[in-house]
Amino acid sequence: MEIVVKGFTKHFGDTAVIENMNLTVKDGEMLALLGPSGCGKSTTLFAICGIHKMDAGQVLFGDRDVTHVPAQQRNVGMVFQSYALYPHMTVFQNIAFPLTVRRESKVDIKRKVMEIADLVYIGELLERRPAQLSGGQQQRVSLARALIRRPGVLMLDEPLANLDARLRLEMRSELRRIQQETGIAAILVTHDQVEAMSICDRIAIMDQGKILQIATPAEMYQRPVNSFVAGFLGDPPISFLDGVVRQGILVLQGDADDTIPLPEHISGQPDGKVLRLGVRPEHYQPHFPTKVKGAVVFVEMQGREILFDVKLSNGDLLRSVQAASSQFKLGDTVEWGVDPAQILVFDDHGTRL
Amino acid sequence: MVGHSRNWPVIAGLGLISIPLLVMYIYLFVDTVTDSPAGSVLPNRFTLEHWRFLTEGIEGKGNIWKVTLNTAIFASVTTTVVLLVSSMAGYALSRLNVPMRRYFLAGVLMLHAFPSVTLIIAIFLILQMVGLYNTLIGVILVKSTLELPLGIWIMKGFYDTVPWEIEMAGIVDGASRFRVWRSLVLPQVQPGIVALGVFSFLAGWSEYVLPQVLAPSSNVQVLSVYLASLIADDQHFDFNLFKSVGMFYIIPVIILYIFFQNKLMNIYGGGIKG
Structure with missing residues (x-):
């Protein structure tokens, strides 16, 4: 089922949290709502599932306009960050609750609960109470409860945020597996870009109540619409260099000695124009042609890779990720190169050129 | 150890x-x-002759079992009313968008701070006017009303600790707001309900002033009033009998305390947030 949000506006008191937002989730797709906390992504989620009323706009589930349909009748499944399991019920009762409310027969309920429990691998936990489960198991129960009614759309509100690092990896791929096996359209709300990039078909990145870009993870990583998106995606993050154009060359701020020729696809920029370059750590390497000189001020060994921070003479930083065999040390003066084809160039409003 | x-x-x-x-x-x-x-x-x-009143009654006084039944009815109906109203009012005040919530809560608390004795003449007049003077119903209504402020505040405090997500999950799962309250939220505040129930029952069981003033006649007498009339009677002054009836009167209280003392602590453990 395709989910369409049109012209969604939401105010809390006098402040507009979301202004005229449009969003489409395709059938069977997993879409991430990615953004810093307070950007309105959870508000959007609550509006789609009907917990919050919309001040203006429409929500369509397929052909059905559900804008004024109460949450109970929208048939959405939701997984909360805190799992929100009912503590006084067993796992079986938790999962069965949506069906009990609909007064389905005991036999049907039992069969469906068994089916879904097998899908999320909690078949042997059905008699336990939530307090006797680990975080990952609680997450699975919560997922089973959300899926048992075969919802039109699955909402995941920061589902992995409360798990420890290893479980998060495991549950991340589990979420994707279960979503793909059931074929239900899903919306994942998260502030973790790795999570969004690794398991979602498309990402909608939000800031201050607006969707800045909707694209596939690869597209968004390679061609971000602006410097905010570029800065939000990528770990370790992109580094920015500010400067002014002089005869086709960017003179970095603060120090006229440091210059970087503008890449070929950005030509004809007038003198005096303020630009910002974005260089990802994998594009600042010893062998690339456009050399930039600096001193290694920080080295972080990450096992397979080493992360270097290189301070330029004007004080700006460039990051570089290199294989662990790299021999550079803290304090070394280096002259590594930037891959000119991969430089991202933004104007003074942050929009990519 | x-x-x-x-x-x-x-x-x-x-x-x-x-x-x-x-x-x-x-x-x-x-x-x-x-x-x-x-x-x-x-x-x-x-x-064992001081306990004879259980079988033979006391000369010139009502039947002890009838009085005990009155007390039990008085205490348990009061408890029921307090539990019903507090559990719903506390929920509304904790969760729903009640207009003037702060003033309402402050007003309720003020009622709690009011010494009930100062109200008694007004209540007496009102009960006489509406014809509930000298009835159990009348004194039950008055006692419940005076117990409600504390009950509402305690229940509101318990509801405040129940996470919102549980209710949201219930609503998304298709349950009505009432169903969510009954099946999902009420079980979370069960310790509060139990504690408040025991508390109200004990308060009703030990209440003296209200029944004495508002329902003194012998067919609606409760144990506290009965006991007082016993000691006020100068004709047959029997201290051991008085003690025996007193003992009889506190046995249920002691039993309740033994079984529920841990639950009673919950009233203070639940915490009250404004």
């Missing part, structure tokens, strides 16, 4: 302070089954 042995000075101190209370209770019991010669503290004869 290690913790216990460390605390022995505190326990010893508290024990010492409690000795007078303990001695009083022991003597209360001992005197109901013995006779002591005048002027002596030590009993010299075992007897």
